[in-house]
Structures are given as structure tokens and as C-alpha cells.
Amino acid sequence: MGHVARVAEEAGIVTVIIAADTFRERLEAMRVPRLLTTPFWMGRPLGRAGDGETQRETLLAGLRLLET
Secondary structure: OHHHHHHHHHOOOOOOEEEEHHHHHHHHHOOOOOEEEEOOOOOOOOOOOOOHHHHHHHHHHHHHHHHO
């Protein structure tokens, strides 16, 4: 995932990786351009199924990273 983000960025495509906090160290070691980690389980980095409000807030936090 981190390597794909770097290749996309080199091609001019802006990326944000949203991942479970479990993967923080690995993704930071890959030096991804923009990373948002969450406290949620692997496979559900946006939040629990059916929790639209949390999922929306997580996505908006990821989009805000594009401003920096």
C-alpha cells in the first residue's frame, strides 16, 4: 500500500492512506506522503459497519490531510 502511494505521488496523483493504527510503524517506515491511522480493527479502518457518522468523520479527516 505504501509503495503504491509513493508511485502514484511520483506520477502526480495525490494520495492519503487510512489504516488501522496497528500498521503505523510499518507505514511510517515506508515514508508515505500522507497517513491517517485510526484505532479501529484491521479491515475496518473507517470504523464499525453501520456507523456512518464515524466513517464520515474519518474520511473528512483524511481529506483534510490533502490541505497540508
